[in-house]
Amino acid sequence: MHIALDAMGGDYAPGPIVAGAVQAISQDGDLRVTLVGDEAQIQPLLDQFGRSDRLGVFHCSQAIGMEESPTVGLRRKPDNSISRCWQLLAQARVDGIVSAGNTGAMVAGGLMSRRFLAGVERPGIATIMPTMRGPCLILDVGANIYPKATHLYQYGVMGLIYARHILKKENPSIGLINVGSEDGKGPELHRITADLFNKFPIKGSYKGNVEGRDIHRGSVDVVICDGFVGNVILKVCEGITEFILKVVAREISESLTVERDKGINTLTNLAQKYHYSEFGGAPLLGIDGICIVCHGSSDDRAIRNALAVAARHARAGLNQLITKELESQQQHLSLASI
Amino acid sequence: MHIALDAMGGDYAPGPIVAGAVQAISQDGDLRVTLVGDEAQIQPLLDQFGRSDRLGVFHCSQAIGMEESPTVGLRRKPDNSISRCWQLLAQARVDGIVSAGNTGAMVAGGLMSRRFLAGVERPGIATIMPTMRGPCLILDVGANIYPKATHLYQYGVMGLIYARHILKKENPSIGLINVGSEDGKGPELHRITADLFNKFPIKGSYKGNVEGRDIHRGSVDVVICDGFVGNVILKVCEGITEFILKVVAREISESLTVERDKGINTLTNLAQKYHYSEFGGAPLLGIDGICIVCHGSSDDRAIRNALAVAARHARAGLNQLITKELESQQQHLSLASI
DSSP states (O other), X not given: OEEEEETTOSTTXXXXXXXHHHHHHHHOTTOEEEEEEOHHHHHHHHHHHOXXXXXXXXXXXXXXXXXXXHHHHHHHOTTBHHHHHHHHHHTTSSSEEEEOSOHHHHHHHHHHHTOBOTTOSSOEEEEEEOOTTSOEEEEOSSSOSSOOHHHHHHHHHHHHHHHHHTSOOSSOOEEEEOSSSSTTOSOHHHHHXXXXXXXXXXXXXXXXXXXXXXXXXXXXXXXXXXXXXXXXHHHHHHHHHHHHHHHHHHHHHHHOSTTHHHHHHHHHHHHHHTSGGXXXXXXXXXXXXXXXXXXXXXXXXXXXXXXXXXHHHHHTTHHHHHHHHHHHHHHHHHHHHO | OEEEEETTOSTTTTHHHHHHHHHHHHHOTTOEXXXXXXXXXXXXXXXXXXXXXTEEEEEOSBOOOTTSOHHHHHHHOTTBHHHHHHHHHHTTSSSEEEEOSOHHHHHHHXXXXXXXXXXXXXXXXXXXXXXXXXXXXXXXXXXXXXXXXXXXXXXXXXXXXHXXXXXXXXXXXXXXXXXXXXTTOSOHHHHHXXXXXXXSGGGGGEEEEEXXXXXXXXXXXXXXXXXHHHHHHHHHHHHHHHHHHHHHXXXXXXXXXXXXXXXXXXXXXXXXXXXXXXXTOEEEETBSSEEEEOOTTOOHHHHHHHHHHHHHHHXXXXXXXXHHHHHHHHHHHHHHHO
């Protein structure tokens, strides 16, 4: 298992990135990580955090800034760490790549690499949300802001495989985010997508439209949406979680006396438990190879978890399972068209 | 101050609707309410909750179901309570209307009435969210899922007036929901809308793109989005608030002993404080007249608060202030084009 890690990506890179890589390989004896970035910055960090024969460095001289235009960055900086990660994947020198860098540049790099799984027209970023009934996968959360219905359908298939084999849900269900649960609601794109879900082999898993409030109620296991809506959902959830936990902490702190510390500790642990860094980044599904996109402000724990998730996806044969499912659907379609 | 209240609208109508009206007029000596709906159902409720010469009934024989198609409902049921409310407003027999019924039918009824304020091309539903820095107005949350840039710009102007005169913010700021904060991000619609904000007189209030997490951080006072995204945001917030408060209650309940009841009471009060029924419904801005759309599961408290909000908006001259602002912008534009 060999993962290329963008050492220059993230608000605090390369420090916590290198630290996270060191932690990950110490936890997983079969994991190799290649740190992609400026050797002059990485080597002193390896001196600090520890070296290993399973931890290599691939030097590159440039990095795309977190706020930089992805297309401009990729064009003007040919030796940037994100493009180098994608090249290592394209050359099959690694099994997967992980980056906490500029998400737009990661996605654009993936689109330019054209290393999509057979049957996938556009990759999508998936993320896991905790709900009343266990984890829910939501995709796309930002790779594809103008999806076609076939893209959304493919997100459904990929999400289903993910929910079954990674989240270990026996009969996962899929819902399409809309402004109402009734059929025929919302934009034209949603009606065409619903037709696809209802016609194709996974129709048994498709539960129709779901509304925003259904996500955290755990009404379905996989939530499909366009990348604009998904990105807004993801960030709204981050903001409101912060807000509610702060308000709760203030009120609990004011109302309790003898058990105040216990109450605050409980809230701190909860905030930690639901912090994005626990979830190990978001997979860019549909890429031939494992690709994990991490939050820009990832710390060492987030990077360690993302590397562990990348290794887990590769070992579970996630992409082979997706390809197999999409192929069987193609056969169904060919038979249907005879 | 005379408000028409859709007595048949809402999951539990007409009981809590009538009860809320009785409470509202007892709190506001200058408020008159006309209950629009089935007299046979309303009269016994008035016997139960109390009569007043400021509480009338306008009988109609039909009601549009909560899950019914708005267009089908409005067409097939000419004597429905929502259409009757809009007619009372069109005939200037009331100053405003309030409904917890089918939101789509309320909006469609408003579009069909064509009673828009001068300078407004499409009304939008606005809702108030609590944030780290006080209330934030977000619009549109469901009236207009395919807005033009001029619609979004007008939402900005209306939101600004609302924030200044109703939320009492001295120099309110506006942000446009997008997938990143940098200029030029996201869909074409957002770039055109940003151009309008930057060119027009309210440019000083426009802070550019905001992301989902900015809403609850209180980064701006008014958040502009299309009705699809806004509706999803609203419902995601409802779902995740429920979820977090339940998880917190479980953990607090498990970790505390002597102060367990105190802790749970604090959380119950918080849930109450941030419950939608406290916020008194969402105004449909841009209508010539006051129009408040309430949550489908409104209880008497929610209806009472919505009637109070309707009266407050009318007394503040909200619509006159909006019209004046839009007119002054027209003048600016005319001068600019000389």
